[in-house]
Amino acid sequence: MTEVLLEAQSLKKHFPVTAGFILARTVSSIKAVDGVSFIIRQGETLSLVGESGCGKTTTAKMILLLEDPTMGSILFRGKDLQRLTPAEMKEYRASVQAVFQDPWSSLNPRLRVGSIIGEPLVVNRALPSKAIQEQVRELLLQVGLRPDHDDLYPHEFSGGQRQRIAIARALSLKPALIVLDEPVSALDVSIRAQIMNLLKDLQHQYGLGYLLIAHNLATVRYMSHRVAVMYLGKIVETAQTKQLFSHPQHPYTRALISAALRSRPDTQDEEIVLPGEVPSPLDPPPGCSFHPRCSNALPLCSKTTPVPREQERGHWVACHLAETLTVATRATISAEERP
Amino acid sequence: MTQPLLQVENLRTYFLSRWGTVKAVDGVSFSVHPGETLGLVGESGCGKSVTCLSILRLVPQPAGKIVGGRVLWEGEDLLKKSEVEMRRIRGGCISMILQDPMTSLNPVFSIGDQVAEGIAIHRRLKGKTLWQKTAEVLGLVRISSAKARLRDYPHQFSGGMRQRVVGAISLACEPRLLIADEPTTSLDVTIQLQYLNLLKEIQRRSGVAMIFVTHDFGIVAKTCDRVAVMYAGRIVEIASVRDLFSRPAHPYTRALLDSIPNLEEQVDRLYSIEGQPPALHSLPPGCAFAPRCPYATRRCDHEYPPEVSLNSGHMALCWRVA
Numbered sequence: 001m002t003e004v005l006l007e008a009q010s011l012k013k014h015f016p017v018t019a020g021f022i023l024a025r026t027v028s029s030i031k032a033v034d035g036v037s038f039i040i041r042q043g044e045t046l047s048l049v050g051e052s053g054c055g056k057t058t059t060a061k062m063i064l065l066l067e068d069p070t071m072g073s074i075l076f077r078g079k080d081l082q083r084l085t086p087a088e089m090k091e092y093r094a095s096v097q098a099v100f101q102d103p104w105s106s107l108n109p110r111l112r113v114g115s116i117i118g119e120p121l122v123v124n125r126a127l128p129s130k131a132i133q134e135q136v137r138e139l140l141l142q143v144g145l146r147p148d149h150d151d152l153y154p155h156e157f158s159g160g161q162r163q164r165i166a167i168a169r170a171l172s173l174k175p176a177l178i179v180l181d182e183p184v185s186a187l188d189v190s191i192r193a194q195i196m197n198l199l200k201d202l203q204h205q206y207g208l209g210y211l212l213i214a215h216n217l218a219t220v221r222y223m224s225h226r227v228a229v230m231y232l233g234k235i236v237e238t239a240q241t242k243q244l245f246s247h248p249q250h251p252y253t254r255a256l257i258s259a260a261l262r263s264r265p266d267t268q269d270e271e272i273v274l275p276g277e278v279p280s281p282l283d284p285p286p287g288c289s290f291h292p293r294c295s296n297a298l299p300l301c302s303k304t305t306p307v308p309r310e311q312e313r314g315h316w317v318a319c320h321l322a323e324t325l326t327v328a329t330r331a332t333i334s335a336e337e338r339p
Numbered sequence: 340m341t342q343p344l345l346q347v348e349n350l351r352t353y354f355l356s357r358w359g360t361v362k363a364v365d366g367v368s369f370s371v372h373p374g375e376t377l378g379l380v381g382e383s384g385c386g387k388s389v390t391c392l393s394i395l396r397l398v399p400q401p402a403g404k405i406v407g408g409r410v411l412w413e414g415e416d417l418l419k420k421s422e423v424e425m426r427r428i429r430g431g432c433i434s435m436i437l438q439d440p441m442t443s444l445n446p447v448f449s450i451g452d453q454v455a456e457g458i459a460i461h462r463r464l465k466g467k468t469l470w471q472k473t474a475e476v477l478g479l480v481r482i483s484s485a486k487a488r489l490r491d492y493p494h495q496f497s498g499g500m501r502q503r504v505v506g507a508i509s510l511a512c513e514p515r516l517l518i519a520d521e522p523t524t525s526l527d528v529t530i531q532l533q534y535l536n537l538l539k540e541i542q543r544r545s546g547v548a549m550i551f552v553t554h555d556f557g558i559v560a561k562t563c564d565r566v567a568v569m570y571a572g573r574i575v576e577i578a579s580v581r582d583l584f585s586r587p588a589h590p591y592t593r594a595l596l597d598s599i600p601n602l603e604e605q606v607d608r609l610y611s612i613e614g615q616p617p618a619l620h621s622l623p624p625g626c627a628f629a630p631r632c633p634y635a636t637r638r639c640d641h642e643y644p645p646e647v648s649l650n651s652g653h654m655a656l657c658w659r660v661a
Contacts, residue, residue, distance in 0.1 A: 051527035158615045188382040189554050193598035193611035200608075215528065218557075222600035222609065242605055259532040261557025263601040265580045273536060274529045277497050 002042045003077070005177050005209045006063065006096075010035045011072035013058050017282065030281050032058040034233035035072070040177060043203060045210040047220040047241075049256070050230035051278055056213045059230075060179045063211065064098055094124050097170035101182035103162035107154040113140075113165055114150030120172045139168040144198060160191035167198065177209040184219060196223060217260040221245055226314075229253045232281055232289040235308070239315040249317045251294045288320065296321055342413075343370035344548050345394070345433075345516055350408035352386075352393045359620040363389040363403070365572035371516060376542065376549040378563035378580075380556065382616055386572040387552045391518045395429050431461040434509040436502075436519040443505050444493040450477070451489030454508050461512040473511075480507045480537060499530035503537070510541060520552045535562055556599055560584065565652065568592050571617055571627035578653040588647075588655035591628045626658070634659050 014029040033055040040046045048056040061067040063074060065081075074081045076092055084092060097120075100106040107116055117139055118132045127135075137147035143164040154162055163183065170178050183199065184192040196219065202208060214220050220227060221241060228238045229250065237250040248254045255272040274293045279285055285292050291301040300320055308318040352364040364386045371377050379387045392398045393405050396417065410417040417428065429435075437443045445453060455473045458464055464472055470489065477485035480503040493501055502522065509517055519538070523531040539562060542549060551562055559566055559580065566583045568576045568591065576589040587593040597610035614631040623629060629639040636658065644658045 051529065160615060188616065190382055190595060190598060190612040191615065193600075193609040194613070196600070197609060197611050217528070218600040218602045221602055222606060245602065255529060257602070259529045260602055261532075261555070261561050262603070263557055263560060263596075263599060264584050264603075265560040271532070273532055277499055277530060278527075 004039050005042050005077065006040045007075040008036060008038050009073050010037050011059065011062055012070045013062060013067055014070045028282065031233050031284060032281060036235050038228055040209045040211055042209055043207040045212055045224040047212040047214060047224035047227045048230055049214060049217065049220055049227060053278060053281065054230040055233040056230050057181060060181055060211060060213055064096060064179055094173040095176045097175040098179040098181065099166050099170050099183050102186045103159055103166050106166055107162055109154055112150065113152055116165060117168045117172055120169065124173055139172055143168045159187050160194055163187060163195050180210055180212045182214055185216060217257060232284050236318045243315055249311060249322050250319050251296055252290050341372050344373050344413065346370040346411040348409045350393055350410065351406045352389050352398055352403060353406050354403045356620065361619045362572050362622065363619060364393060367574050369567050369574060369577060371548050371550060373548055374546045375564045376551055376562055378559040378566040379550060379552045379569060380554060380559055380566060381569035382554060384616060385569040387569050388520055391520055391550065391552060395433060395435060396425055430457050431512050432514055433516045433518065434514040436505055436509050436522045438521040439525055444501060446493055449490050449492055450504055454511060457508055458511050476507045476511045499526055499533065502526060502534060513545060514547060516548045518550045571622060572619060573656065576655045582653050588649055588660050589657050590632045590634055
């Protein structure tokens with residue numbers, strides 16, 4: 001088994017909602033992330049999927065130390081981040097990097113590409129400028145740009161090329177884990193495959209761990225080894241990619257997969273159209289937060305919150321009905337298979 | 340075959356810029372029949388939105404100019420109509436749904452006012468009957484307790500509801516053609532499915548024809564009858580949905596289809612199209628896709644490919660199939 005890079009243990013992030021102006025008091029909280037646990041191994045891509053507002057970006061921000069978790073802990077190579085010495089913390093920041101969605105706003109327009117990619121090296125590694133320039137040129141080559149591009153400004157590049165620059169910057173400190181927040185959704189359709197293939201190649205070459213945040217399920221299926229589905233701040237299902245797409249168990253995962261449009265006109269699957277919209281995280285429904293939209297909901301679902309249970313090896317589902325629903329689908333499948 | 344509702348012939352819309360003339364739409368021809376859905380697919384900057392704006396003569400002035408071609412609406416050229424006549428057509432006969440529901444509604448007017456405006460102008464309704472009709476239209480796009488919500492403002496509606504309100508505005512006067520410019524890009528997948536199903540259902544009931552602008556082949560596969568693929572201001576392939584997915588003729592269409600990950604199977608490596616779309620102000624003399632095309636010959640670099648008819652309704656612009 002490969003090394004576990006990062007482990008999140010029941011991470012929570014609650015944003016306070018205040019009322020009043022001078023004597024502001026907290027009246028309630030938005031539970032953006034509410035008890036999320038997962039692990040990422042070396043060389044593995046874990047995807048977080050879910051609709052907008054489900055807490056996937058907040059989770060990523062906590063891992064990047066851009067938000068403090070309200071509760072729970074993050075373990076990096078087995079060490080709790082809260083117990084790290086300042087020097088170890090600096091090392092953690094260097095080993096966890098990020099690539100963001102929009103390459104138009106994530107690169108400083110006033111810096112040359114060479115300085116953008118070299119900046120992490122200047123800050124973290126005491127190297128002579130000659131050596132930095134050397135490394136920058138090497139990184140440019142690696143992401144498929146020309147070494148002499150280091151003299152240009154970001155506006156001189158197209159979207160795909162800018163995303164390559166952002167990837168080169170993330171790679172400069174030889175990180176162990178890269179958080180990819182919607183890395184291709186701002187790019188043109190014909191450019192997306194280039195960037196996804198580049199990310200896969202780099203992962204292979206360096207054994208990088210990826211935490212991929214995406215809403216496009218086809219992208220997720222292509223890029224990731226394991227998938228965690230989030231709904232209203234909780235992970236409702238985790239499984240190996242292939243397992244999740246072929247045997248989704250949570251009703252929300254099923255609806256999500258069936259709502260993703262098929263790429264061919266002839267493949268007509270059953271279509272699950274969810275009623276209503278995602279409830280506000282300010283006032284999540286009691287019990288299982290998905291029950292108001294779930295067609296299988298029982299009275300139990302509106303009372304007790306389901307705990308994730310392992311259905312098959314590595315396949316965790318947080319649903320009271322996981323077992324019964326699986327049996328039901330198996331029965332229908334075998335009925336269909338019969339001649 | 341029925342008479343086409345809309346026929347666009349050799350439409351050319353250019354923009355004048357510092358870098359020269361940008362040929363955003365450069366000789367586009369297609370037709371839309373009553374009750375059918377035509378998909379207009381392509382990457383950003385390929386001219387699909389400008390094509391739609393040109394049909395309604397809403398191209399930003401004075402930078403953009405329709406320099407040639409005809410847009411025939413039931414046989415009459417829209418490009419020759421007066422501004423007064425055009426106003427009756429926009430919203431009355433042809434209406435449009437824009438991409439972003441957050442910006443296409445005015446935050447300081449109530450939902451009812453915004454939906455009623457078009458009905459008041461085109462149907463000349465007033466007072467109670469107008470309000471009645473407005474509530475009816477909102478009910479059509481499944482806004483629950485529509486009557487009570489007429490006085491609500493856009494910020495009180497969720498993203499999916501706002502996009503349905505925008506749909507209600509476009510459908511209020513029972514147009515015969517609806518142009519939807521990427522109507523679901525800002526919506527979540529489950530809401531997107533709700534919305535597409537709603538549009539399809541309204542189309543089944545009212546027989547409105549649609550032009551669906553998108554870059555998502557999933558939407559095309561789900562909603563369209565015929566598809567036009569655009570690249571660098573021209574339509575490079577038109578086919579029925581089935582033909583396009585099973586027998587793509589143009590190398591660009593084929594490459595696009597191969598480079599999109601799909602949900603049904605696990606692929607190890609996607610095909611990727613090298614290079615980038617060309618700049619529209621300095622297009623090569625030959626085929627615009629030639630620099631990225633794996634099958635390009637010398638002829639492709641110098642001569643623009645002809646329109647080749649493959650079978651009924653399937654057309655591709657490529658030397659290879661000629």
